[in-house]
Amino acid sequence: MIERLTLESRIDGFALSALKATPASAPLGGVVVIQEIFGLSDHIASMCSVFADAGYVAIAPSLFDRVEPDFQAGHDPDGVKKGIGAVTASPWSQVMSDVQAAIDALPQPVYVVGFCYGGAAAWMAAAHCTGVKAVSCFYGRLIADLRDATPKVPVMLHYGAHDTSIPPANYERVQHASPTSPLFIYDAGHGFCREGSPDYHAPSRDLALARTLDWFARWR
Numbered sequence: 253m254i255e256r257l258t259l260e261s262r263i264d265g266f267a268l269s270a271l272k273a274t275p276a277s278a279p280l281g282g283v284v285v286i287q288e289i290f291g292l293s294d295h296i297a298s299m300c301s302v303f304a305d306a307g308y309v310a311i312a313p314s315l316f317d318r319v320e321p322d323f324q325a326g327h328d329p330d331g332v333k334k335g336i337g338a339v340t341a342s343p344w345s346q347v348m349s350d351v352q353a354a355i356d357a358l359p360q361p362v363y364v365v366g367f368c369y370g371g372a373a374a375w376m377a378a379a380h381c382t383g384v385k386a387v388s389c390f391y392g393r394l395i396a397d398l399r400d401a402t403p404k405v406p407v408m409l410h411y412g413a414h415d416t417s418i419p420p421a422n423y424e425r426v427q428h429a430s431p432t433s434p435l436f437i438y439d440a441g442h443g444f445c446r447e448g449s450p451d452y453h454a455p456s457r458d459l460a461l462a463r464t465l466d467w468f469a470r471w472r
Contacts (some may be wrong), residue, residue: 253273253274253337253444253469254270254271254273254297254300254301255271255272255273255274256269256270256272256274257269257293257357258271259313259350259354259357260353261349261350261352262349262352262353263345263346263349264346264349264390266316266317266318266350266440267391268313268314268315268317268350268353269292269297269313269314269316269317269321269322270292270299270307270312270313270314270354270357271285271292271297271300271310271311271312271314272310272311272312272330273297273300273301273303273304273308273309274304274306275308277306277307278307278426279307279309279359279384280306280472281306281308281309281310281333281358281359281360281361281362281363281468281472282305282308282309282310282355282357282358282359282360282361282362282363282365283303283309283310283311283334283356283358283362283364283365283468284310284311284312284313284351284355284362284363284364284365284377285299285303285311285312285319285365285366285370286298286312286313286315286351286365286367286369286370286371286373286374286377286382287311287312287313287314287315287333287334287366287367287370288323288338288367288368288369288370288446289325289335289339289368289369290324290325290326290331291316291323291325291335291427292312292314292322292324292328292346293320293324293392293445294366295367295404295445295447295448296312296367297312297325297339298447299312299313299365299367299445300312302370302417302461303365306350306465308363308468309356309358309359310356311354312354313350313351314355314356315342315347315350316335316341316352318341318342318344319337319341319342320338320348321363322412323338324391325338327449329410330428335369337371340363340438342412344376344380346382347376347459348376348377348380348381351377351381352381355377355381355382355383355384356383358442359363359472360383360449361385361472362383362385362425363382363384363385363387363468363471364377364378364381364386364387364388364389365387365388365390365392365464366388366389366390366392367390367443367445367455368389368390368391368392368393368427368442368443369391369392369394370390371390371391371392371393371394371410372389372392372393372395373392373417373449374387374388374389374392375387375389375395375398375401375403375407376401376409377407378393378397378403378404379401379402379403379404380401380405382392382471384405385406385468385471386406386407386408386467386468386470386471387403387405387407387408387471388408388409388410388463388464388465388467388468389407389408389409389410389432390410390445390460391410391415391418391442391444392395392440393417393418394406395409395423395426396422396423396425396426398464399425399426402430403430403433406432406433406470406471407430407431407433407468408434408435408436408463408464408467409423409426409433409434409435409436410436410438410440410460410463410464411423411435411436411437411438412437412439412440412442412444412451412453412456413437413438413439413440414439414441414451415442415451416441416442417441417442418442422468423435423437423444430457431451434463434467435441436460436463438453438456438459439453439455439456439461440453440456444457444460445457445460445461446455450464456467
């Protein structure tokens with residue numbers, strides 16, 4: 253069951269909304285689920301449920317609430333433009349403070365997973381946030397531009413072989429910057445975890461999520 257809660261960001265005391273999913277039994281720990289540019293979509297709620305079903309309390313902070321309360325953007329060109337505008341209006345220091353608020357609200361050990369823009373935010377969390385054990389980044393194109401942010405915790409990376417927005421040269425730069433990070437390439441395009449996406453690919457999604465859960469268990 254998904255519920256709503258409010259988190260307080262340390263950077264400015266801002267109250268941002270979040271989704272929360274709780275496991276049926278005593279939790280193994282917590283997972284911060286970081287959104288795509290589209291806000292707290294059905295996909296992100298579904299990912300929270302996946303991690304709750306695996307035994308973790310999952311929280312997804314609404315990172316663009318300062319731009320628009322309960323920010324939502326469609327997957328059409330106008331929605332993508334709106335989402336990119338929200339990214340531009342959200343400096344990394346602010347985003348990391350909001351992610352830290354989610355980390356602090358979870359039971360330890362805490363892990364971070366992110367999708368697309370959230371994949372890059374998860375990479376940044378590995379470098380800048382405290383109280384994190386391990387991170388899993390899904391098709392984060394911007395990570396290649398954030399290589400100077402050196403992760404302080406173990407990071408796993410996932411990309412689609414047919415993702416036209418992330419050519420091999422992109423994730424090869426990431427692998428060079430973080431050679432000890434497991435990096436997996438799937439027979440899929442961009443957004444292969446999101447049901448309803450043209451690139452949705454259930455076998456790749458299931459394998460990547462299984463690898464992520466094994467990764468988190470390794471660093472428990």
